Amino acid sequence: MTPLRLLHVGLGGWGRSWMTVTAAEQGVEVVGLVDGSAAALDLAQAQATTPTFASLDDALRHTDAQAVLVTTNAVGHAPVALAALEAGLPVLIEKPFATTVEEARAVVDAAAARGLPLMVSQNYRFHPAAQAAAAWVHAAPYGEVGAVEVEFRRDSARTAASAHHLLPHPLLLDMAIHHFDLMRFVLGREAFSIDCHAFNPPWSPFRDPASAFATLEFQGGVAVSYRGTWASSGVKTPWAGEWRLDARNAELTWTGRDDPPADRATVRPVGKRPRALPLPPVAHLDRAGALAEFVQAVRDGREPHSSGRDNLGSLALALAAIRSAQERRIVLLSELLDG
Numbered sequence: 001m002t003p004l005r006l007l008h009v010g011l012g013g014w015g016r017s018w019m020t021v022t023a024a025e026q027g028v029e030v031v032g033l034v035d036g037s038a039a040a041l042d043l044a045q046a047q048a049t050t051p052t053f054a055s056l057d058d059a060l061r062h063t064d065a066q067a068v069l070v071t072t073n074a075v076g077h078a079p080v081a082l083a084a085l086e087a088g089l090p091v092l093i094e095k096p097f098a099t100t101v102e103e104a105r106a107v108v109d110a111a112a113a114r115g116l117p118l119m120v121s122q123n124y125r126f127h128p129a130a131q132a133a134a135a136w137v138h139a140a141p142y143g144e145v146g147a148v149e150v151e152f153r154r155d156s157a158r159t160a161a162s163a164h165h166l167l168p169h170p171l172l173l174d175m176a177i178h179h180f181d182l183m184r185f186v187l188g189r190e191a192f193s194i195d196c197h198a199f200n201p202p203w204s205p206f207r208d209p210a211s212a213f214a215t216l217e218f219q220g221g222v223a224v225s226y227r228g229t230w231a232s233s234g235v236k237t238p239w240a241g242e243w244r245l246d247a248r249n250a251e252l253t254w255t256g257r258d259d260p261p262a263d264r265a266t267v268r269p270v271g272k273r274p275r276a277l278p279l280p281p282v283a284h285l286d287r288a289g290a291l292a293e294f295v296q297a298v299r300d301g302r303e304p305h306s307s308g309r310d311n312l313g314s315l316a317l318a319l320a321a322i323r324s325a326q327e328r329r330i331v332l333l334s335e336l337l338d339g
Contacts, residue, residue: 124257
């Protein structure tokens with residue numbers, strides 16, 4: 001099948017990392033690399049011989065692109081996505097795909113008005129343990145889940161000073177949005193409210209809070225406890241965090257997206273020995289999974305998994321967590337989504 005001709009916009013460090021993903025995917029052909037920084041274009045040219053452009057408009061004029069991948073910084077996500085959609089091209093965009101719900105909704109509406117696929121790369125969904133956990137919750141072999149605990153620990157506090165330490169809300173918006181999205185994906189429910197306390201440990205070099213404790217309530221009264229930090233002195237968790245789900249007659253523990261990938265999940269029925277939960281095969285892991293799903297959705301003319309419309313719930317959760325921490329109160333998701 002003819003590869004999908006792709007423009008790749010945004011060639012910072014993460015964008016250049018994406019270049020290895022697109023190069024390995026036979027379903028796409030990158031026909032143009034776009035960035036307003038000459039230095040970024042020079043670094044990208046060291047990795048590939050693809051034509052480079054200083055603007056999306058220039059790239060659109062000189063290529064026959066069929067879709068756009070957006071990996072700029074968060075502030076650039078929505079404007080670039082809107083420009084691509086207005087040009088009639090489907091969009092795959094990095095998370096968070098906007099900085100406000102209003103901005104995100106404008107992108108979603110633009111895609112809907114033109115009947116174009118819009119997908120957010122929530123790459124943590126494309127791992128076997130997360131998919132096994134979601135299937136287990138949906139099947140409910142031991143009854144409905146009532147409580148969930150999630151813990152994420154990494155240490156970037158004792159690394160050399162970097163742009164990471166200056167990111168706005170480096171935990172809640174840049175990292176925990178993965179975990180919030182996984183909560184929605186695994187539980188198959190939407191969040192009702194969040195109570196979040198965000199802070200910096202005394203040794204943290206981060207400008208904004210590197211750590212947070214949060215309590216979330218999901219539809220049906222499912223309670224979730226979340227603890228995350230970029231400044232841990234403890235043993236690091238895999239990137240997906242460590243999860244424990246309490247069902248009526250069993251608990252499920254799982255984790256995934258490790259270094260290297262080593263997903264695992266264990267079921268312990270009440271009063272019985274624990275056993276491993278079989279993990280499904282996943283043909284394309286992580287960002288490769290997101291890219292493959294996007295390509296297939298474009299070919300099928302359908303809404304992709306983790307579409308922009310669906311991802312409004314994950315973005316709203318991250319923004320509600322920030323609002324809760326700043327205003328020191330419980331925030332209802334309806335405050336953001338029903339406005």
